[in-house]
Amino acid sequence: MPRPVWNGAISFGLINIPVKLYNAVKRKTIHFQQLRASDGCKIRLKRVCETDGAEVANTEITKGYEVSPDRYVMIRPEEMEAVYPKTTRRIDIEDFVQLTQIDPMYYERPYYLTPDKGAGKAYSLLLKAMEKSGKVAIAKMVLRNKQYLAVIRPSHSARSGPKLLTLSTMLFADEVVKPEELEGLPEEDIRLNEREMAMAEQLIQSLSAEFEPQKYEDEYRQRILDLIESKAEGQTFAVQPVPEKQQGKVIDLMAALEASLAAIETKSEGKPKRKKRAK
Template sequence: MPRPVWSGSISFGLVNIPIKLYNAVKKKTLHFHQLRKSDGCRIRLKRVCANDGSEVPNEEIVKGYEISPEQYVVLSSEEIENVYPKSSRRIQIDDFVRLEEIDPIYFEHSYYLTPDKGMEKAYSLLLFAMKKSQKTAIANFVLRNKQYIAAIRPTENAITLSTMFFSDEIIPQKELEDLPSIENEPDQRELTIALQLIESLSSNFAPEKYHNEYREKMLSMIERKAEGQVITQQPAAEQGGKVVDLMAALEASLAALKKKTPAKTRRKKAHA
């Protein structure tokens, strides 16, 4: 049973709804420990001075911000705490916008919001109102001494909250090199084939269709090694080369897809 990571309230206008915040995502990342090869002893990392290599105890460690190479401004714990954002236990809604106006690049981490006891009616009112208006709320709040902006939106029976990056955290595309210019329009024949290829690969999004193949293979290998099986070397994956003839590659891709797709399905798509 998941546990709330934060509790507070949503405020919009004069309406205040006490809520609980739950993680909506459980990352399944594989973690490895460092061991000594000879006997499997666990390796512990120490905090050492870069100048003389001596170990530094926790009470002698302070925080410093590098302002130039090897030049730091040292800050005490009290000084840092003085400028921490004030935790108000309130998610303050500032605006309502359309979800499609938000570039997904801004989304960071997702949570579920659930009503506190006795607040189901007010919670449902906000949920249904947001569904009816097809709007997403933009809010700000403080979590673990860090200030966030967030997108709050309705999903089935729950309200979800996604923390977002601030605008100055997003790298502008103008800083990237070698991007094609807007005037660089594709050849019309190539574009037509590319659109057909996209249409042939189009379907409804089904998240359960996709799997973390690396994690599954790694866990399988770990299980087999734990049982004493010998692991053989896997063949190296083929590396894709540069496309020399774009039109030929597009046509070959489309032809390969047509061979995989049953004729009945192709007729349905063509009719549509």
Template sequence: MPRPIWSGSISFGLVNVPIKMYNTVKKKTISFNQLRKSDGCRIRLKKTCAIDGAEVPSDQIVKGYEVSPDRYVVVTQEDLDSLNPKASKTIEIEDFVLSEQINPIYYEQSYYLSPDKGAAKAYTLLLSAMKESKRIAIAKLIIRNKQHLTAIRPDGRALTLSIMHFADEIVSKDDIDDLPTDIQPEKRELNIAVQLVESLSADFDPTKYHDEYREKVIEMIEQKAEGQQIVNQPAAEQGAKVVDLMAALEASLAAIKKEPPTAKPRRKKARAQ
């Protein structure tokens, strides 16, 4: 059973909704330790001085911000603590906006919000109002002395909260080189490209996709642990360079049409939440 990682309340107007926050993701990563090749001895990293090579104990290490080459401003924990935002257990909603106005690039990490004891009615009211108005909430949240910009969204029976990037953290498209500006596709090419997209279209099923590399690494580790011989996989062939875009589109569409038909679920009309 998941445990809440934070508790507080959502505030909008004069209404407070006590909530609990849960992780939406349990990350699956593979961690490796560094070992000495000759005997498998665990390698430990030491913090040393770049000038004399001496090991430096933790109580002798301070934070420094480089202002010019090899010149630092020393910043103490007291300096940082004096600037910390005032601790708060309230998620203060500042605006309600249309979800399509937010580029997904702003979203960073998401959490579930559930009502705390006695807050189910107020929680359901907020959830229903956001669904009815087709709006999501933009709010500020302070966790571990850091202020976050967040978006609260209705998702079925639950509210979710997504940590967002601030605007000055987003790289502008104008800073990216070589983005096309005045190129227009030919009508015939566009028609075939649309047919190709439609032929490959399906309803999104997240369970269909897997981290194949992670699964192969786990399988390889298990085989090694059991003493099995590992056979290297042949390198994947590089795809041929596309010379004629039209020919490539037509060949792709023809290949799909030759595949045996598979039963696809009927699409349901999307209902606004």
């Protein structure tokens, strides 16, 4: 059973709605331990001084910010604590905006928000009002001594179970790289062939489907787990050479579009037809 990572209240106007915050994701990263190749001995990392090579105890370590090459400003723990954002148990809503106005580039980490004891009616009122208005809330909160910008929105997917509010922490504007800073951006005045455009649209239409998140799997992670399981059982593997990628090959765009559509048609013909559900 998941446990809340934070308890507090959504605050807007004079209204406070006690809520609990839950992680909406559980990472399935595979972690490896560093070992000595000759005998499998576990490797332990030590903190050492760069100048004399002596090991440094945790109690002797402080934070430093490099202001110029090899010149640091040292910050003591008590100085860091003095500038931490004031810890509150509030998610302060600052604005309500249209969801379509937010570039997904700003989203960081998702959470679920559920009502705390006695807050069911106020919580449902906010949820229903946001659904009806089509707006989402932009808020600020402090979590683990860090201030976050966040967006609160109703869970709108019919496949995600009961309706509830979700919260996603967001990046601040100065943390997102502006596209105009990039090199090699496409030219705006490129003239597109009408036939190529029509085929590209047809290709997109041929690959269009309803979003079903459960059909997308982390194949690389599964291959790693299979490899670990097989090696644990004593099997050996021969490493296959990776073929070199051919670079500089000029693509015939029209030929690629035609071949893509033909491949999709061939694949569709081989699939068994779905039976229509009885009404």
